[in-house]
Amino acid sequence: MASVRRSRGESHFTRYLILGAWAFFCLAPVLWFLSIGLRPRVEIITPQPIYWPTFSLDAWHMIWEDWPMAKYLRNSVLAIIGSVLIDLVLAIPAAYSLSRYQYRGRDDIGFYILSTRMMAPAIVAIPIFFLFRNFGLLDTIWALMLIYAAINLSVVTWIIRSYMLDIPKELEDAARTDGASDLRILWEIIIPAILPGIITASVIAMIFAINEFLFTLLIASTPNAYTMSVALANFTGGSDGVIYNAIALVAFLAFLPVFLVVVAIQKHLSRGLTMGAVKG
Amino acid sequence: MTRSSLSGAGVATAAPVPSATRTFRRRNKRLKVLFPYLLVAPAVLYLMMITLYPGVYAIIQSFYAVKFGPWRPVGFANYANLLNDYQFWGALWNTLVIGSISLALQCVIALTLAFFAYRDPWVQGWRIIFLIPMLFMPSAVAFIYKLAFLDARVFSDILIRLGMIDTHLAIQSSVWMSRSLLILADVWQWTPFLFIIFVAALQGQDEEVEEAARLDGASWFRIFWYISLPLMKPVIVVALVLRAIDITTMFANVFIITKGGPAFGTETISYFIYRTGFKFFNFGYASAASVIMLILTIIIAQLVVKRAFVSSRS
Structure with a gap:
């Protein structure tokens, strides 16, 4: 003893x-x-x-007065919110289909969605660059929104799918015997029940979107569409070298909201980071 | 909504026009079969924009010399040159070396920390502290390390003050020190990713098994090594696969801290493609490199990722 x-x-x-x-x-x-x-x-x-x-x-005065920081912030926020909305609209029906129906090719479709998470930005950067150039979308926040949504769609779908799998089937069966349609069940029963999953997926997508660097660097070539992440890399005052104190403050400005949101969803974090594979 | 109202209409018209009902039922049935596909289709089509379309585009472009003017067909010349390009092989090697050292360190550190933290009463607090580096933008982290090690030389200065070295380290002229710097930045930022997942997995394990072993006199370490760790294996595999994907695509740190130097010693494959395409505007050549990477990615996805995620689900 x-x-x-x-x-x-x-x-x-x-x-x-x-x-x-x-x-x-x-x-x-x-x-x-x-x-x-x-x-x-x-x-x-x-x-x-x-x-x-x-x-x-x-540095504090500098980032607001000498640099269009408010604009960068706005670009980041709009691109990120837009991308998360696109993701939710696409991912919720897809996750519902993958978690609730038996059909041919379902697992392959699910794996295809998952596998896009593996795509290295550098591999697809050149074609995407030309695609956006042909549509005149270079240097706009629309292009950022679309690309962030594409990057995160696999993660969001798989997280939501994982939460949907946890809902007992009886919940739906009761509604179905009452004559509710599948879409109505999704909207009125499933979505409210998996709200924590939807929030987790949105937060994870938000973090990845803030962090995205290579695409933003290529797509945003002028301050017109700079986000915080890429604005940092361009914080060089020409011959003066890198302006580190401004960079540091911007880094903390971007860090604070992310930190608060992540602390709020702490319990769901491990599940979100593993795309639902680990239930924390 | 649509389906219930449709079937409702079918019932209402059933009695007077039987043939219409039959077509209707058939259509309804077909809709029922197609319904799950319709739900998943928008997401799949959207994702094809960043996979199938770029894949096909890169394959076509890789057979051309694409500079500023019109595309000039060159057959397999891009691929032939690539396979003889020591910079391309170097980039593959660097990615592998930096990635595997970094991943191994992160895994060992995260497991150690998780082992000590998950039974601790303050596990929540540790988790929040350890999480902080992960929540900074990668470009910001790159600048922290660039400043501390290269521009302001704080790290060297501390070592000098501690009497461990006499003069400032020439990190930028040493391939291995530059690689170590990239590894350090990655370990600092991303070890928490694994830590959080491992802690959650350990907390989710059945406490009774641990207790039983504990009553038999097994030490915490033995319990961890022989019971918890084997149970965690699927989780570890998933976490490492996800981390490996991100490490091999490392870009911001290379772009900001080392620019691939010295002597291309820290140039990763992502940076190689970026430099070839967007610095030298040699798009056909860069596309050929992308296609090779794409093929490697698909092979790895089929062999490793599929298995990892399938086993974790059961």
Whole structure:
């Protein structure tokens, strides 16, 4: 008994040592980067790094006054919301079909949808670039919306499908004997029942859309359609080099809403990230 | 809605016009067979826009020399050149090396952290802290690492202060240090992805099995190694497959931190295609590389992904 207690005490110590070390490793760069955002530009790249900088809001004024940050923010928000709506409209019926009906080719169709998640952006970038150019969509948020929706459709469909599979069939059978049609059952029974799944899928799609880099870089060639992610990469003041304090503040601006939303759906996160394969 | 109102109409007209009812029933039946296909069709058609269309387009373009002017047919020349292009093979090799080291590190670290965290009373708190790096945009993470290691040299400075090295590290001129930097940034940002999934899987396991083993005197580590880990295998496979997909398409870090250098030592396949197509405007050549990647992707999807997701469901 004594040995059990001792080994538990030891494991507590190692446990907190290891978890604490990783927490430090996670947070130290973040806090240091925050300090970059709140210091004047002359204190960023110096012969000796400055660990206790002067506090300054230079970068804050700069991103709003010298850069069309409000526009970038608006582009990001519109493109992302639009893409999530497109995804939900397409994915909910598809998930319903994949989870509720028996038909030939169903599993192959499901796998085809899943497999598009594997598509490397670089592989399809060139044809998509020409496609959008031919339709005159380059450099518009419409193109971003369409491409984000395409990237995330597989994830959204599979997450929603996984939640639909959890709903007991009896729930529907009762409604069906009352004479309700399939679409009505989907709308009035299934969708309310899987609302957490729909929200999870939307959040995951939102994160992936914010993070998307390569397509946005190719499609958005002027500030007209820049999003936060690509605006960052272009935050170079020409001969002045990279403007790190502005980059840091924009990074935190984009981080905060994502963080709050993700904390809110924490319990569903693992299920969302694995496209429904792991039920957390 | 449509279906119930249709069948309702069928019933109403049944008595006076029997032949109409029959056609109607038949149509109704066909609709019933087609209905699930109709539901899934819009999503499939939409996805074909980013898979089938680009695939066909890239295959056609790969047989042409496409620069600024009109397309000039070249047969298999693009493919022949590609197979002799040491930069293409280098990019494949770099992707494999950086990706597999990074994935292995992330898996081991995430399993270790999950093992320590999932029974902890503060598991929620750990999860939120560990999650933070994952929620920054990849381009922002790339800048954090570019600044800390290359531009402001904070990392070197700390090592000098600790007395571990004498002069600043010349990271940019060393292939392996540059690769390590990309790996470090990826491990920092994406280990939480695996951690969250592993913790959820461990928490979802039957506690009674653990308790029984515990009463038999097995240590936590033995329980983890011999009981929890084998049970987790399907979950680990799914998580690693998803992570592997994203690592092999790594782009933002390469684009911002190393630009593929030094001496193409950190050029990944995504960056190779980007550079060939959009920097040198050699679209036919880049398309040939895309087609080869596409074929590899399809093979891997059929062999690995299908199995991983099928086994996880049962």
